[in-house]
Amino acid sequence: xxxxxxxxxxxxxxxGLDDALLTVRAAEGDEEAFAVLVRRHAGALVGLATRLLxxxxxxxxxxxxxxxxxxxxxPEFRGQSSFGTWIYRxxxxxxxxxxxxxxxxAALDTAPEPAAPEHTVxxxxxxxxxxxxxxxxQALDGLSAEQRACWVLRELDGQSYESIADxxxxxxxxxxxxxFRARRHLTxxxxxxx
Amino acid sequence: MTTGTHPPAAPPPDSDDELLPCGxxxxxxxxxxxxxxxxxxxxTCSHCRQAIGELEAxxxxxxxxxxGTEAPxxxxxxxxxxxxxxxxxxxxxxxxxxxxxxxxxxxxxMESVAARTLRAAASRVPxxxxxxxxxxxxxxxxxxxxxVSLGIQAPLSSTDLAELAENVRGQVEVAADQxxxxxxxRVDIRVTDLVDVPGSTEEGHER
Amino acid sequence: MTQHAALTExxxxxxxxxxxVAFLKPGVAQRLRAAVSDxxxxxxxxxxxxxxxxxxxxxxxxxxxxxxxxxxxxxxxALDVTRAARRAVDTCLEAMVPSAAARITITVTGIV
Numbered sequence: 001x002x003x004x005x006x007x008x009x010x011x012x013x014x015x016g017l018d019d020a021l022l023t024v025r026a027a028e029g030d031e032e033a034f035a036v037l038v039r040r041h042a043g044a045l046v047g048l049a050t051r052l053l054x055x056x057x058x059x060x061x062x063x064x065x066x067x068x069x070x071x072x073x074x075p076e077f078r079g080q081s082s083f084g085t086w087i088y089r090x091x092x093x094x095x096x097x098x099x100x101x102x103x104x105x106a107a108l109d110t111a112p113e114p115a116a117p118e119h120t121v122x123x124x125x126x127x128x129x130x131x132x133x134x135x136x137x138q139a140l141d142g143l144s145a146e147q148r149a150c151w152v153l154r155e156l157d158g159q160s161y162e163s164i165a166d167x168x169x170x171x172x173x174x175x176x177x178x179x180f181r182a183r184r185h186l187t188x189x190x191x192x193x194x
Numbered sequence: 195m196t197t198g199t200h201p202p203a204a205p206p207p208d209s210d211d212e213l214l215p216c217g218x219x220x221x222x223x224x225x226x227x228x229x230x231x232x233x234x235x236x237x238t239c240s241h242c243r244q245a246i247g248e249l250e251a252x253x254x255x256x257x258x259x260x261x262g263t264e265a266p267x268x269x270x271x272x273x274x275x276x277x278x279x280x281x282x283x284x285x286x287x288x289x290x291x292x293x294x295x296x297x298x299x300x301x302x303x304m305e306s307v308a309a310r311t312l313r314a315a316a317s318r319v320p321x322x323x324x325x326x327x328x329x330x331x332x333x334x335x336x337x338x339x340x341x342v343s344l345g346i347q348a349p350l351s352s353t354d355l356a357e358l359a360e361n362v363r364g365q366v367e368v369a370a371d372q373x374x375x376x377x378x379x380r381v382d383i384r385v386t387d388l389v390d391v392p393g394s395t396e397e398g399h400e401r
Numbered sequence: 402m403t404q405h406a407a408l409t410e411x412x413x414x415x416x417x418x419x420x421x422v423a424f425l426k427p428g429v430a431q432r433l434r435a436a437v438s439d440x441x442x443x444x445x446x447x448x449x450x451x452x453x454x455x456x457x458x459x460x461x462x463x464x465x466x467x468x469x470x471x472x473x474x475x476x477x478x479a480l481d482v483t484r485a486a487r488r489a490v491d492t493c494l495e496a497m498v499p500s501a502a503a504r505i506t507i508t509v510t511g512i513v
Contacts, residue, residue, distance in 0.1 A: 013314075017323060020387075021347060024325040025313070029287035029306035031279065038278050042271040050266050059266075060274055067278045071285065136256055155256060180221050181210050187248045190255060291508055294480045301483045303509040311512060375480020 023083040027074040034074070037083060038067050045091045051156050052095040052149055054137050062098055066091040089167045092149065096168065099145035139189035143182050150175050151182035214241040224249055292331055293338035294375055305329050308374055312342060315369030319361045321349030321391040332379060339379035342366060347387040359383040405456060408465075408497055413454045415493040416469055419485045421477030425453030426470035426510045453510075464502040465494075472511035479509050 014022060014036045025033035042063060049059035070077075070087055077086060140148055149168060153159040154175075161179075165172040212220040216239045226232050227246045236242040289305030305328075313324035326345035331338050344366065352358050363381045370376045416422060453470040467490065473482045486507050494503055 018389075021323055021325045024345070028309060028326060028328070029289050030310060030313075031282050031286060032310075034282060035275060035279050038275045039271050042274045043269060046269050046274070047266055056266050056269070060269075064274060064278055068281050071278075071282050075287065155253065176225065180224065183224065183249060183252060184210050184212075184220075186256075187252050190252060288510060294483050294509070299487075300504070300506040301480070301487065301508075302506065303479055303483075304511075307509055307512055373475070373478060375478050375483075 019083045020079065023074070023077070023079065026071070027077060031071075034071055037087075041084060041087055042067075045087065048088065048157065049091055049095050051152050052092065053098055054140060058098060059095075062094045063091055066094045069094070092153065092167050093169075096145055096149050099148060102145070135190065136186070139186050142189065143185060144178075146170070147178045147182040147185070150178040151186075154179045214245060216241045218242060220245055289329075292329055292340055292376065295338075295377075297331075297333060297338040303374060303376065308340075308370075308376055311369055311373050312344065312366050315365040315373075316344060316346055316362045318365050319358065321351070321389075322358070322362055323347045325386055337377065337379075339377040340370070341379050342370075342381045343384070344381060345384045345386040347389045348385045349391045350388045351391075352388070355385055359385070404498075409454060409456050411497055412456070412467065412469070412490060412493050415489040416454070416471065416486050419482065419489050421474050421482035422486060423472045423474050423511075423513050426472060427452065464504050465498070467503055467505045469505070469507045470510045471507060472513055473509055475512050479512065483507050483509060 014025075014033055017033075017036070019037065019040070022033040022037050026037060045063045045066070046056065046059050049062045050056045053059050053062065066087060070090055077083075080086075143151065146168065150164055153164045153167065154161070159167070161172045161175050164175045168175065214220060214223065216235070218235075218239075218241075223236060223242050223245045226236060227249065232246075236246075287306065289309070291302035292305055292308060293299070294301040294303050308329055309327040312329070313327050316322055316324040316327075324344055324346050326343070328343045329340050330343075331340045344362070346359075346362060348355060348358055362383055366381050367378055370378045413425060416425065455468045457466045458464070459466070469486065469490065471482070471486060473479050487505065490505055490507070494501070
């Protein structure tokens with residue numbers, strides 16, 4: 001880029017700035033400040049979305065859509081929370097919608113119990129771990145969108161019930177119920193229960 | 195409000211819950227364990243302990259699914275950022291036009307463009323970064339001179355904020371004149387934050 | 402080529418030549434094309450007026466309305482560049498449509 005002496009602030013010169021500052025600038029139309037936020041948060045958010053969706057390609061799409069939605073909504077964002085918390089919520093909700101679209105809700109509550117994993121004896125630990133992850137992913141697919149999202153946020157992201165309730169937009173009680181059902185389903189699926 | 199620890203006699207219908215042989219509900223045993231409020235019964239009851247063991251086993255087996263806050267392997271933030279910014283650049287918010295010269299001259303600069311220059315000017319004062327920069331202009335006298343409202347982060351070590359603000363104002367006025375040619379009537383400066391600046395800008399992540 | 406199109410092209414070229422002008426503001430169509438960069442320019446509309454320059458005339462004899470959006474170089478003073486662009490437009494108009502009145506606005510939409 002030519003002539004970055006003083007007048008413009010190319011991405012690099014904003015790279016060290018904190019989120020709050022960049023968020024205000026982006027809200028006022030500074031797209032380069034927004035670009036810094038995108039690069040800073042993209043990795044963690046794709047990680048989150050991959051855990052929620054179980055698929056990195058869909059995860060990247062969801063995160064991309066979430067950022068674009070965030071850009072559109074930034075002028076109304078008044079810093080009630082940090083940018084990180086805000087975009088985390090947008091991504092989670094985007095993923096919830098993807099999960100909901102994946103299977104009709106009706107079919108989920110009556111989803112059959114998955115079969116217990118077959119590999120009771122594994123030749124070595126790596127294979128075993130890999131197989132276990134595969135089983136777990138399969139078992140996760142048997143959960144409803146809300147069960148899956150609540151469980152991932154609780155178990156894999158270590159969020160509090162309160163924060164999950166805020167993010168997903170349901171009561172804490174409802175979050176607890178969904179996490180419980182998810183655990184029930186998964187312990188059964190892992191063939192570990194009884 | 196969470197419910198008390200003492201269970202009703204039977205699980206509510208359609209809840210997926212289970213009454214353990216010891217008379218406790220599975221959901222409550224798990225909740226107590228998670229909230230770290232297990233009582234004497236749970237610590238000694240074999241049914242409760244087995245139930246908790248299964249939950250712990252689940253937790254162990256999902257550790258491989260969790261990568262904390264790391265991005266998945268093979269993820270390139272740059273490529274995603276490019277795709278996002280391609281769309282963002284189709285939906286820019288440049289703000290309002292501000293007159294360069296007199297309003298009648300038909301020469302304008304978009305607010306967001308001028309703001310970027312003025313924010314950069316503020317950051318020439320050591321330890322200062324500009325956050326909000328709104329620029330308006332008063333058309334009443336026909337000169338169209340601009341009023342700038344600037345929010346800044348100032349270094350925690352500042353001893354004289356008034357002097358600091360004066361320095362920032364000076365930089366903003368010089369940049370408005372020399373880099374833009376934008377006539378400035380007034381620069382209002384608000385110190386929004388005092389920040390600990392270790393020499394330069396190397397912070398990298400939020401809080 | 403119509404007078405309108407010829408004038409558009411001549412004005413765009415005149416403004417691009419002004420020192421301190423980086424480019425005319427790329428239009429949505431151009432940026433879209435850049436965004437899906439695997440599709441090559443369809444030669445047909447790549448010659449159409451750049452989004453950074455718009456000419457209109459309310460009726461056949463009324464004043465021309467000319468709106469120009471420029472991106473300037475950071476090392477130049479935005480006002481000076483804009484003034485020079487304005488003079489370039491005036492010169493071009495005098496050469497091509499000497500008798501016509503024109504209302505001209507030039508807006509800086511970016512600094513690079």
